[in-house]
Amino acid sequence: KINERLEGNNTTLYALGGTALTYLELKDFSRDMDFILNPQDWNSVGRILDEIGAEDGIRIDRFFDGHVVCYKMPLDFREKALDLVQEGNLKLESPCLTDILLMKWIANRIKDKEDIESILNNLESDKDEALSRLESYSFDDPLYGYIKKALVRDFIIDYFSKLEKK
Numbered sequence: 001k002i003n004e005r006l007e008g009n010n011t012t013l014y015a016l017g018g019t020a021l022t023y024l025e026l027k028d029f030s031r032d033m034d035f036i037l038n039p040q041d042w043n044s045v046g047r048i049l050d051e052i053g054a055e056d057g058i059r060i061d062r063f064f065d066g067h068v069v070c071y072k073m074p075l076d077f078r079e080k081a082l083d084l085v086q087e088g089n090l091k092l093e094s095p096c097l098t099d100i101l102l103m104k105w106i107a108n109r110i111k112d113k114e115d116i117e118s119i120l121n122n123l124e125s126d127k128d129e130a131l132s133r134l135e136s137y138s139f140d141d142p143l144y145g146y147i148k149k150a151l152v153r154d155f156i157i158d159y160f161s162k163l164e165k166k
Contacts, residue, residue: 003090005048011041012091014077015084016068017103018115020094023084026118032059036073039065070144071106073099074136098125098133105152106137120159127160 002013014037015023018030033053037045046062053060066073073095081093094100101119104112125133134152139145 001052002045002048003088005051006045006089008089009041009044010089010091011045012038012078012093013041013045014081015092015094016063017100017112020082020084020100021115021118023092023094024082024097024122026122027115032061034061034063036063036066036068036077068103069107070141071137071139071148073103074133076136097123098130102130102134102137102152105155106148108151127156130156130160 002011013035016034016036018027019033019035021027022030033049035049042062042064049060049062052058063069066075066077077095077099078093080096080099082096083091084094085092095103097119101116101123104116104119131153134149134156137145137149139148
């Protein structure tokens, strides 16, 4: 539906969370849809997503240029993105699995436990890569960011330590 309404403009959307995991076949379905939009697409594609969400009765969240809720993804998230679908003028990508995992850990919601396990079962990065990537995230509130990074750092170290013991 999105591609049909783009009016000839080339657009890349970045699927996040459950939306990305569904396209990557790591999850059966997602209750909502989450996308990062590039700055030049914010108004036009945002309007299309709002229309489709209203028509289909689904919540579609959109985030501006890698800024998600209270933090900003690393500037190179586009370079590391995974190709999902190309249909006409619409290209759908997702952040790499390490970024999706970090985003799930930052959110730290009980409902994300299954998603985290699915990602970990398919993750190709190692502890050092995940820790390095985490440091590339920036938070709107530095103190909150410091605390979140410490918690996620502990998750990473604990997970990979247990993995090494197996």
